[in-house]
Amino acid sequence: MIQTILLKNRPKGKPTLSDFQFVEEKKDLNLQEGEILLETTYISVDPYLRGRMSDAKSYVPPFEVGKPITSGIVAKVIDSQNDKFQQGDYVSGMMDWKTQQISKGEGLLKINKDLAPLSAYLGILGMTGLTAYCGLTQIGKPKAWETLVVSGAAGAVGSVVGQIGKILGLYVVGIAGTDEKVAMLTSDFGFDHAINYNTTEDMGTALKTACPDGIDIYFDNVGGPISDAVLFNINKFARMIICGAISVYNNTEIPKSISVHPFLVKNSALMQGFIVSNYSEKFPEAMKQLSTWLMEGKLTYKETVVEGFENTPQAFLDLFEGKNKGKMIVKV
Amino acid sequence: MIQTILLKNRPKGKPTLSDFQFVEEKKDLNLQEGEILLETTYISVDPYLRGRMSDAKSYVPPFEVGKPITSGIVAKVIDSQNDKFQQGDYVSGMMDWKTQQISKGEGLLKINKDLAPLSAYLGILGMTGLTAYCGLTQIGKPKAWETLVVSGAAGAVGSVVGQIGKILGLYVVGIAGTDEKVAMLTSDFGFDHAINYNTTEDMGTALKTACPDGIDIYFDNVGGPISDAVLFNINKFARMIICGAISVYNNTEIPKSISVHPFLVKNSALMQGFIVSNYSEKFPEAMKQLSTWLMEGKLTYKETVVEGFENTPQAFLDLFEGKNKGKMIVKV
Numbered sequence: 001m002i003q004t005i006l007l008k009n010r011p012k013g014k015p016t017l018s019d020f021q022f023v024e025e026k027k028d029l030n031l032q033e034g035e036i037l038l039e040t041t042y043i044s045v046d047p048y049l050r051g052r053m054s055d056a057k058s059y060v061p062p063f064e065v066g067k068p069i070t071s072g073i074v075a076k077v078i079d080s081q082n083d084k085f086q087q088g089d090y091v092s093g094m095m096d097w098k099t100q101q102i103s104k105g106e107g108l109l110k111i112n113k114d115l116a117p118l119s120a121y122l123g124i125l126g127m128t129g130l131t132a133y134c135g136l137t138q139i140g141k142p143k144a145w146e147t148l149v150v151s152g153a154a155g156a157v158g159s160v161v162g163q164i165g166k167i168l169g170l171y172v173v174g175i176a177g178t179d180e181k182v183a184m185l186t187s188d189f190g191f192d193h194a195i196n197y198n199t200t201e202d203m204g205t206a207l208k209t210a211c212p213d214g215i216d217i218y219f220d221n222v223g224g225p226i227s228d229a230v231l232f233n234i235n236k237f238a239r240m241i242i243c244g245a246i247s248v249y250n251n252t253e254i255p256k257s258i259s260v261h262p263f264l265v266k267n268s269a270l271m272q273g274f275i276v277s278n279y280s281e282k283f284p285e286a287m288k289q290l291s292t293w294l295m296e297g298k299l300t301y302k303e304t305v306v307e308g309f310e311n312t313p314q315a316f317l318d319l320f321e322g323k324n325k326g327k328m329i330v331k332v
Numbered sequence: 333m334i335q336t337i338l339l340k341n342r343p344k345g346k347p348t349l350s351d352f353q354f355v356e357e358k359k360d361l362n363l364q365e366g367e368i369l370l371e372t373t374y375i376s377v378d379p380y381l382r383g384r385m386s387d388a389k390s391y392v393p394p395f396e397v398g399k400p401i402t403s404g405i406v407a408k409v410i411d412s413q414n415d416k417f418q419q420g421d422y423v424s425g426m427m428d429w430k431t432q433q434i435s436k437g438e439g440l441l442k443i444n445k446d447l448a449p450l451s452a453y454l455g456i457l458g459m460t461g462l463t464a465y466c467g468l469t470q471i472g473k474p475k476a477w478e479t480l481v482v483s484g485a486a487g488a489v490g491s492v493v494g495q496i497g498k499i500l501g502l503y504v505v506g507i508a509g510t511d512e513k514v515a516m517l518t519s520d521f522g523f524d525h526a527i528n529y530n531t532t533e534d535m536g537t538a539l540k541t542a543c544p545d546g547i548d549i550y551f552d553n554v555g556g557p558i559s560d561a562v563l564f565n566i567n568k569f570a571r572m573i574i575c576g577a578i579s580v581y582n583n584t585e586i587p588k589s590i591s592v593h594p595f596l597v598k599n600s601a602l603m604q605g606f607i608v609s610n611y612s613e614k615f616p617e618a619m620k621q622l623s624t625w626l627m628e629g630k631l632t633y634k635e636t637v638v639e640g641f642e643n644t645p646q647a648f649l650d651l652f653e654g655k656n657k658g659k660m661i662v663k664v
Contacts, residue, residue: 223593261555261577264605273596
């Protein structure tokens with residue numbers, strides 16, 4: 001039996017389980033020349049998928065209603081009519097939310113399960129790590145001793161950003177939403193300081209205290225009031241890396257915040273939105289650097305692994321409740 | 333009699349005449365070795381001076397209460413004990429709002445009154461022209477056929493930005509606040525299209541119609557709702573050059589706008605605030621280019637000249653009512 005998860009309807013505001021549909025088919029998948037048969041091992045669920053569920057003009061085509069969701073997946077080659085892939089190989093790439101599927105191998109990367117656990121290729125050695133590395137280095141242009149603030153710091157991307165910041169000699173402050181996550185940032189990921197935005201009344205003052213030399217780089221995963229508070233503490237020539245805006249993805253009306261213009265003019269500051277594929281020419285360098293740091297023990301990562309293909313939609317919904325620590329992954 | 337204009341108190345919200353104080357002194361200015369005596373000819377009044385009247389942390393030190401305002405000035409050398417300056421020379425630079433003053437010549441530029449009218453050195457061949465040129469080329473990185481939108485387009489900087497845009501082969505749309513200004517943008521400055529934001533109900537739709545290929549570059553002098561409307565029409569990799577925010581300079585509370593984060597992420601877009609001195613290494617190239625274009629007749633400019641030193645504060649206040657067309661200058 002092959003199971004598939006389709007987008008049933010475009011979510012209004014926060015997605016719910018009823019926006020997804022499960023389909024079971026009994027069919028034999030017969031390979032043509034050049035094709036491979038893949039069995040899904042791990043599925044990545046990510047906040048950015050919410051954007052593709054809307055039909056708004058976007059940088060990538062929106063998902064189609066009635067068609068499978070796609071995201072980063074690690075799969076095992078269980079049959080092959082393609083010379084480049086052998087039975088038993090593992091691959092990563094963008095694939096459908098299916099338990100089995102046929103591919104011609106385009107866009108798939110063969111991965112080495114001896115170098116790192118398979119799930120790492122959806123995280124620190126996948127889009128997550130590349131996003132953290134490329135955003136911080138290409139937009140942030142960090143210099144040693146500068147102050148880096150990371151929002152969504154206990155999330156998949158944020159926790160890697162903070163660690164790279166420390167490797168590069170920055171002073172790193174993380175923002176997260178529970179005391180447990182905040183403790184994890186300093187004890188497990190080596191952040192210099194961490195702030196719980198849910199228990200902090202005045203984030204502006206808390207950031208001022210935590211960053212006595214002001215903020216040079218802000219890696220922003222959340223948007224909203226946390227990012228507003230950062231603006232009051234930026235230095236001249238600050239770089240704000242706008243990676244995500246999870247705090248507003250589910251808003252049905254255009255959210256308001258303070259006007260950034262006076263802060264940008266006064267501080268000659270930069271805000272740059274991005275998606276990781278903008279920097280694809282940097283991927284080989286980034287992968288080499290990330291795997292080196294990982295093997296040297298300079299980088300660590302957390303995963304929240306949910307078991308069972310059928311729990312994929314719920315795992316996605318849990319992202320918006322902050323239930324993950326580090327990368328959220330479904331083990332099929 | 334030497335007249336001076338002091339900052340009497342820091343304005344709350346919109347400045348008024350009572351925030352300025354006139355002082356008259358009868359004194360002989362005796363020169364020491366190395367000094368020159370200057371008689372003020374033209375005074376530049378600019379929106380950015382509002383920022384320096386507040387005591388907020390800023391990129392330049394705020395004006396001191398009880399001390400003279402300073403701004404761009406053209407002055408005549410009427411006496412000299414400095415080998416580098418002769419009686420009869422004209423100079424431009426940052427000077428006090430005084431009818432006469434003594435200087436050591438530091439930071440002053442000798443200007444050529446045969447190349448362009450003296451007042452041009454406060455405008456198109458001064459900070460105004462440099463701001464337009466450096467902002468558009470260094471941050472905007474324009475490519476021929478791209479679409480450029482300019483807000484505050486009939487102002488000093490905006491009218492130069494639009495003309496440079498046309499010289500560089502862009503499609504240029506200007507936004508201004510009266511029908512007269514809008515007509516001037518297309519007839520005198522060669523903009524492709526212009527929009528009157530005061531008579532346009534839905535700026536988002538008006539921009540969409542005016543920019544059928546979307547907006548690649550936005551040169552922003554105003555901030556506020558006009559800039560919000562631009563966000564809905566930006567293309568992927570849009571560059572938003574944040575030069576000023578005249579619409580909010582006088583606000584006493586932090587103004588709110590729509591949240592820029594989702595737009596920046598979705599479009600991999602950039603917002604960069606700046607002041608012209610960030611690009612001082614580009615000034616020689618910029619001056620050469622601007623004066624060449626001016627002599628070739630490719631660039632033109634408008635001035636609103638107010639007569640009389642005593643009218644300097646009112647001329648400054650009139651900037652916030654949009655009473656100027658092009659550069660606002662006081663002739664002493």
